[in-house]
Amino acid sequence: MTRSRSWFATIRGWARALLTRSAVEDDLSEEISFHLEMETEKYRRTGLAPEAARRAARIALGSVDGTREGHRDARGTRVLEDAIADTRYAARWLRRTPSFTVSAVLTLALGIGANVAIFSVVDAIILRPLPYPRPEQLLSLGSGSAGEFLALRERLRGFSQLGAYATQTHPIDDGRQALRIEGAAITTSVLSLLGVSPQLGRGFIEEDGIAGNNAVLLISDGLWKRQFGATPDVVGRGVLLEGVPHTIIGVMPPDFHFPSRTIEYWQPGVFNTADLGATWAIGDKSLVGRIAPGVTVEQAQRQVREVWPTLRKANPLWDPGESYRREVAPKPLQAEVIGASGRVVWLLFGCVLLVLLIGCVNVANLLLARATAREREFAVRAALGGGRGRLVRQLVTESLLISAIGSVLGVAIALLALRWLINAMPTDVPRAHEISVNGTVLAFTTLLTVITGVLFGVIPALRATTAVSGTTSMSSVGGGRRATHGIAHHRVSGALVAAEMALAVLLVIGATLLARSFSALRRVDPGFHPEQVIAARVSPPGASYNDPGRTSALYLAVLERMAGLPGVQRVSAVDKLPLAQSVWGISPRIQGQFEDATHSLPTIGHYQQVTPGYFATLDIPLKQGRVFTDADGADSPPVTVVTESVARRFWPSGGAIGHRVGYPWKSPWLTIVGVVADTKQDSLRDTVGASMYVPWQQRTRMSGNEMWVLARTSGDPVAIAAQIRAIVREVDRTVPVSDVRTMGAVLSASVQRARFTVMLVGAFAFAALLLGAIGIYGVMSYLVGQRTREMGIRLALGAPLGGVTRLVVGKAATLAAAGAVVGVVAAIFATRLLGSMLYEVSATDPLTFVLVPTALIGVALAASAVPARRATRVDPVRALRAE
């Protein structure tokens, strides 16, 4: 009780001291003046004259400042009040030196802004747990077939639930508009496993997963708002999916994007276990599980690795071999979601940290220069009793104030930059919609503010105040200067500039390697001519196009009308468009070489079904034999065209024509009638080159009805985009057209990740280069300014002008070269991390490692040339008088 009351008084005292600081000070002043009057009166009563009494009273009173200090100490808020006073002083000082303040604040604002923006990305994509309850229990098992999923569900005891999903795209028709949208077929367990329920309607129940009951859909919040006007009565509404009536049973919450953010509907996945082929042969399901309580992630992973290979015996169709599922690597669902984006994000984060570091070095250098100019101020303050600790604290407060202002501006910059960044991001970046400047990001910003403030503030503060504690104080107070002045300062500045150079060299080397990779990638010959070709995806709904004849008629009608459009030279269709989507491979039997399907078959990277005009449309050169013709119909002998890689691999002595290959299952042989040039299929980095083409009239049902129609035009292909849409709509209103793009756009979209990376890293490297040049310029200017007298003397004693220039430029060259060496060594280690991001460029590409440092040293010399010229213009007389 006593204790709490006295605590209360203490806290009230602090609060009053802080909140009503001036009132407390006024109180004290009034008390002291009252004291003085009473004292004066006392002396007057002893018979002194008023003036004398006043004097005596003042003498008796002693130092009022001491009282004030004691009073402040007694308030117990000394540290805080000092901080407030320091901040005020710092603010005043910053206002007085606007050019310094503006350059320091802007440098930091840009550096911090870039960091805040990129950290928001790191936070959303990598750090933030997935938006599901207990996300750490979610494990991605990898991909497998429905049969494997069902068998694993029986055997994996360490999981409370197991689910499977596969993404798909289907035409959806709500009666007004036919759309092709991406969705996922998920086992009914997936939603409960993730712990998510719809915002409207109901989720899937087990019965939905039974064939016949599964004509139900959940739709995304985005689709609901866009297509259904966010009306609540969407639940129960019917839509046509692949032409089949489905009922919408619910709307998922806005933040539900599983398995990726392009997914707009979910359908119960149904396994037809009677069809062994479909169950076991198609490994397109992704498996996900929730680990049972009490089981660790490691235990669950080990269980998967042990159990899955034992399913080799469970396969009723074939023996998948000794190596079956030896390589399964179950990993946390979060890691699966992050995927390949993690590397790029960390790379960008590393780059912005380096840029900020360079910014800090620049500001530190500015502060060092300022500190020398303020030496006299520090000496005076030290003489008046300001301790070194107190001075350092004052200086660090100044740096913290600079970094705080920089941070506030930086957050504003980050908010602007993020808007642009999210749009410029490759579309496959996961969780991009979650990127925001939130509490975590602001906490990071605060941390960054303090760290940068201390980073660039402490060294200059310590440097600036050593002089104070040394013997130079008196001469400093007197304003005297010595020629040797600030040698230690120069050493620190020089080291900082060299460090800055090293960081810039590191960053520019990395950026150059990425840029060289990117330009190598852009120079890759895809094997076809994308110019003046436009493509559009046509997706006939399965229910109304279940007859191959009808599907063929649709495409024939569309292609015929497209051929009639003005400027169109050639038209064709292909089931999988190169560089737009992954083109499946195939494991064929090869007559005379691999005939027995129970043994492991070779793999041909890509398998495409094309109309006869495909090769001509894309300008893929024919090397031997013939391409397909309209005569290669459904009932004519099966034929195929292979690429040169395939021909070389299986018939190295030439003469692939006439040989026969076959599908892995029991089916008639296909005769090779032609050999065409290799093309890039999955990406420009493709090294496979092996493709097998079959005429579309002889197609298997493997890839459904969807095809891309292509047209080569004599003019601008974009001109006919709208007409292609119109043609398909005229032929059949229920068939959606999507992704109408030129092949040039397809090509450039296929390198969007590389472009995005190289663009950002390049921008950061340029910033680093610029800051580095500014740093060298600043330090050299300062050095020349400081040594004006020395230069003057040298010139007066007859030193040649060239000598003085050499002195300045030589100094810059030494610093830059030292930094460049360190940067190159660091780059040798760091660029290895770029790994797979590089293309046809070694991580230690000699050209880059020589040219970049050389160029940067050149920039450094150029930056020092201006101050060097200034040095030669020093007027000896004025220089000597300046002291």
Next chain:
Amino acid sequence: MPNDAPSDVLQGTLDMLILKTIDLEPMHGWGIAQRIQQMSRNALDVGQGSIYPALLRLENRGWVESDWATTENNRRAKYYRLTALGARQLRREADSWRKYSRAVELILAS
């Protein structure tokens, strides 16, 4: 933190003397200084440099309260008054001071 800071002997003594002085009646800072001087027969001279910080410290501990009031000569002055807490503290400090001074006296006398 004023509560936890160990107060040196002199400061502790001054606190006690102030508490004792205003035990009889509320008093302003100058008055307290004069009273201590008088009562100690000029042996102790408490300057304003130590009295005002001390008063603030005591107030923060909840041992005294202050208020602006008018003196007999019609002048504004800040008057300090002992709180119940302060009275208890005064008794405690006085007791321990007596014990201490007796002990020191015994040693010096031997």
